[in-house]
Amino acid sequence: MASQSVRVSTSTTYPLLEVQNLGRQIESRWIWRNFTFAVQPGERLAVTGPSGSGKSLLLRAIATLDPIQTGEIAFCSKPLSQWSVPEYRTQVIYLHQRPALWEGTVEFNLQRVFTLKSHRHKTYSREMILHYLDKLGRSSQFLQQPSSSLSGGESQIVAFLRALQLSPQIFLLDEPTASLDAETVRQFELLVQTWQAEDTNRAYLWTSHDPSQLKRITDRAITISG
Numbered sequence: 001m002a003s004q005s006v007r008v009s010t011s012t013t014y015p016l017l018e019v020q021n022l023g024r025q026i027e028s029r030w031i032w033r034n035f036t037f038a039v040q041p042g043e044r045l046a047v048t049g050p051s052g053s054g055k056s057l058l059l060r061a062i063a064t065l066d067p068i069q070t071g072e073i074a075f076c077s078k079p080l081s082q083w084s085v086p087e088y089r090t091q092v093i094y095l096h097q098r099p100a101l102w103e104g105t106v107e108f109n110l111q112r113v114f115t116l117k118s119h120r121h122k123t124y125s126r127e128m129i130l131h132y133l134d135k136l137g138r139s140s141q142f143l144q145q146p147s148s149s150l151s152g153g154e155s156q157i158v159a160f161l162r163a164l165q166l167s168p169q170i171f172l173l174d175e176p177t178a179s180l181d182a183e184t185v186r187q188f189e190l191l192v193q194t195w196q197a198e199d200t201n202r203a204y205l206w207t208s209h210d211p212s213q214l215k216r217i218t219d220r221a222i223t224i225s226g
């Protein structure tokens with residue numbers, strides 16, 4: 001059974017996210033349990049631990065993509081039972097290690113999210129996307145590429161932009177740069193910092209097996225020890 005240790009924040013601000021006694025069991029095995037921590041506004045958190053310790057399962061549980069067997073999650077002081085799931089998921093977005101994209105061009109993938117009910121009040125901005133692409137060293141031609149032709153790293157970029165344009169409050173970033181080259185990794189990190197600087201309450205949880213990256217872009221760690 002995995003256990004967890006958490007360095008408790010000394011911040012006195014109101015938590016953005018509170019996780020109480022969370023437990024995840026698969027068949028008879030507890031992946032982790034009694035998991036308790038809070039994310040303060042503006043926090044940049046690393047989620048660390050060996051492969052298979054349950055980092056992805058933790059982020060997915062917070063994103064309500066996976067079930068939990070025990071515990072509670074509250075966002076902005078409201079338990080998840082009081083949030084509508086689509087509304088919550090517009091605020092707390094999980095970025096998958098190996099994102100799934102719809103069939104069609106990159107731009108189709110970026111536009112399509114706005115047809116979902118929870119995002120219908122927002123509009124697609126090509127101008128903003130071109131700005132982001134420029135920051136990631138890509139030209140407008142990237143938008144016309146079919147998703148089926150994208151590399152793993154390019155798919156990560158599309159999934160990131162698809163989420164970024166929705167302006168979430170919390171990003172759950174699951175090895176988001178694992179397939180990117182070193183220069184794009186830095187550009188990606190900068191873009192995340194820019195997103196956060198636009199609203200200093202925004203926070204993220206980031207998993208990575210690269211300690212130097214976590215040192216650059218996070219301030220404290222939640223460690224799941226195997």
Ligand SMILES: Nc1ncnc2c1ncn2[C@@H]1O[C@H](COP(=O)(O)OP(=O)(O)OP(=O)(O)O)[C@@H](O)[C@H]1O
Pocket residue numbers: 026031049050051052053054055056057058
């Ligand atoms: N759907 C599933 N069914 C059964 N076991 C699963 C399932 N999803 C995850 N697991 C198991 O749960 C454990 C934790 O998986 P998870 O993907 O969260 O690990 P991780 O810490 O993110 O690993 P990595 O660093 O390699 O990405 C692993 O042993 C994995 O095999």
